[in-house]
Amino acid sequence: xxxxxxxxxxARTVEEALGxxxxxxxxxxxxxxGQSLTPMLNFRLAHPEILVDINRxxxxxxxxxxxxxxxxxxxxRHRTIETSNSIRTQCPxxxxxxxxVAHLAIRTRGTFxxxxxxxxxxxxxxxxxLLLDATMNIRGPKGTRSLPAKExxxxxxxxxxxxxxxxxxVRIPQWPAGRGWGxxxxxxxxxxxxxxxxxxxxTMERGKFKEVRISMGGVGSTALRASKAEQLLKGQxxxxxxxxxxxxxxxxxxxxxxxxxxxxxxxxxAVEVLTRRAxxxxxxxxxxx
Amino acid sequence: MSDxxxxxxxxxxxxxxxxxxxxxxxxxxxxxxxxLTGTHFGCEHGVCGACTVLLNGxxxxxxxxxxxxxxxxxxxxxxxLGDPEHMHxxxxxxxxxxGLQCGFCTPGMLMTAFDLVRNYALETDEDIRxxxxxxxxxxxxxxxxxxxxxxxxxxxREKPMA
Numbered sequence: 001x002x003x004x005x006x007x008x009x010x011a012r013t014v015e016e017a018l019g020x021x022x023x024x025x026x027x028x029x030x031x032x033x034g035q036s037l038t039p040m041l042n043f044r045l046a047h048p049e050i051l052v053d054i055n056r057x058x059x060x061x062x063x064x065x066x067x068x069x070x071x072x073x074x075x076x077r078h079r080t081i082e083t084s085n086s087i088r089t090q091c092p093x094x095x096x097x098x099x100x101v102a103h104l105a106i107r108t109r110g111t112f113x114x115x116x117x118x119x120x121x122x123x124x125x126x127x128x129x130l131l132l133d134a135t136m137n138i139r140g141p142k143g144t145r146s147l148p149a150k151e152x153x154x155x156x157x158x159x160x161x162x163x164x165x166x167x168x169x170v171r172i173p174q175w176p177a178g179r180g181w182g183x184x185x186x187x188x189x190x191x192x193x194x195x196x197x198x199x200x201x202x203t204m205e206r207g208k209f210k211e212v213r214i215s216m217g218g219v220g221s222t223a224l225r226a227s228k229a230e231q232l233l234k235g236q237x238x239x240x241x242x243x244x245x246x247x248x249x250x251x252x253x254x255x256x257x258x259x260x261x262x263x264x265x266x267x268x269x270a271v272e273v274l275t276r277r278a279x280x281x282x283x284x285x286x287x288x289x
Numbered sequence: 290m291s292d293x294x295x296x297x298x299x300x301x302x303x304x305x306x307x308x309x310x311x312x313x314x315x316x317x318x319x320x321x322x323x324x325l326t327g328t329h330f331g332c333e334h335g336v337c338g339a340c341t342v343l344l345n346g347x348x349x350x351x352x353x354x355x356x357x358x359x360x361x362x363x364x365x366x367x368x369x370l371g372d373p374e375h376m377h378x379x380x381x382x383x384x385x386x387x388g389l390q391c392g393f394c395t396p397g398m399l400m401t402a403f404d405l406v407r408n409y410a411l412e413t414d415e416d417i418r419x420x421x422x423x424x425x426x427x428x429x430x431x432x433x434x435x436x437x438x439x440x441x442x443x444x445x446r447e448k449p450m451a
Contacts, residue, residue: 001333007292008311008357031358038353039334041312051311053358079347103423104404105341105348190422 003041010053014060014139014166020052021164022141028052030166032075032114035106060113060168063087068174069135074113074167082107091172093131093181093199097124100183103191113167116152119159122193122218124185126153130223131199131215134172140165153222179203179211180286182278186270188261194218195262198226198250198274202233202282209233214246214275219254219267226250229275238283246279247272296360300325301369309356316340316351318359319366327367327396331425338424341397342366348404367396370403378444379403379437388437390428397424402438406445414439 011017020028029048031037032055040046054060060075063084070090072081081087082098101107101115101124115125116136129136129149136152138145141164152160161167182200187193197217203210212233214226229249236242256267297306300323307322314333319325319342331339333352340351343365371377376384379402389395398421405411405420417438418431426434 002314002317003312005310005312008294008355010357010360034353034355034358035335035350038355042314042333042352055358102335103338104401104420105338105350105423106335106353108344108347108349109353190419 001042001044003038004044004047006041006048007050008053009050010056012056014054014057014168017052017054017057017166018139018141018164020050021166024050025163028163030054030117032117033077033110034114035102035110036114036118036120054166065090066171070172070174072112072170072172074111074117074169076112078102078107078110078112078115079104081112091132091175093183093201094128094172096181096183097128097199100124100185100190100194106191112170116170117159117161117167119153119157119222120193121156121220121222122195122197123223124194124197124217126223127197127199127215127217129153129170129172130225131201131213132172134170136167137169137171138165139168144168150225156221176203176211178287180282180284182281182285184274184278184281185217186274193261196254196256196267196270196274198271198278200275200278200282202279202286204238204283204286208235208237209242210235214250214278216250216254216271216275219256219271221255224253224255226253226275228253233279238279243276243279247275250275294357294360296357298356298359298361299363301365307356311355311357313356314352315342315354315356315359315364318356319351319364322356325366325368329393329396331393331397336423336425337394338397338401339394341400341424343400343404346404347408348401365400367399370399377403378448378450379406379441382437382441382444383434386433386437386440388429388433394424394426394428398426398434402441406438406442411438411442 028050031051031053060073062073064071078101088095134149136147185197186195200214212230217223229246251268251272254271256264258264329339331337335350335353342351371380
């Protein structure tokens, strides 16, 4: 189908974009990569009266280092993240996640900030943002505010962003030396929305888990941290029993939907298996200090 | 409520100045306004790949971009890849290796393959399949498409093009 009519504004600055959002509120929607929004318009599931195109605001497209943190501008394309050598060295799990996002043509246009602001529960980047405790920097009429990822994702396709705000930058804390990672996504075909995702990072100390983080996607109304599973592993050696227990705890923390791609029970089972595999990958990649 | 904008877009090397409604999709602009009907619409939501064109040399879905957004930009469609008398090695290889039947997915396959061969290391058939995974074909079962890309790669590695 074809999209409904709307007024189009190509913003040249963040101030201009915020100005439109401020005066038009819910009537206006930000157009970034458009890879999630445009399908909704084509299906006529969304009818924004005004689209504010931010693609010309080049200052929003960057990958930089800020006080040791990794700073990524909201307009940074998935493809840029996928192919960035600096991200591969500074945050390898983000590169791995980027490779799984949809298909090449989608990754050329889709943006990091757009994916996070869209907050699809089966998307890859919210899982990573939650896993690594990213900070979301948001600009609004009153200035900038920062939110930790866990406060940013509220519900299905719903974030803490107000109608007059723009997510401008995401900061990921510095990757500690010796940390290993695992990223496992289950989907019917490469590029499909995930049936389940489990992402894990670990650091080991004297053969035992020191830092453990486990995050899941596709199994709740938002990405979820498997906190109980994380607690079970801290200070434990990485034996099969521990991984089994972690997998089970993660599966119990999931609240999966039931749809044509899989039942809730299937997704819970997927989480259990993917958790063990992601942890195994992370342990293998971790190096003892 | 719908507004019109004047845009200047370079398509296959030629600059066009046109007035378009905001909601006009890039793919419709190419097909209806410029008569470049090589680009096809299959799903109109980004999953089938039939509408794939190049924006500044990189593959995008023309069903997920508005023509207004292409103002000042360069688009390449399958018509810009080559013509029957001077086929691009990819087109020649699809011909030689029977990489199409009805031809509906083919322009999308070619534009995606073009992006892949220029920007990604394709060492195995698996790499080719993964790279083309965003393009759906209902006729061929994909094998000859993969062969076509693999054989074209051999030609391109011997004689790289701009």
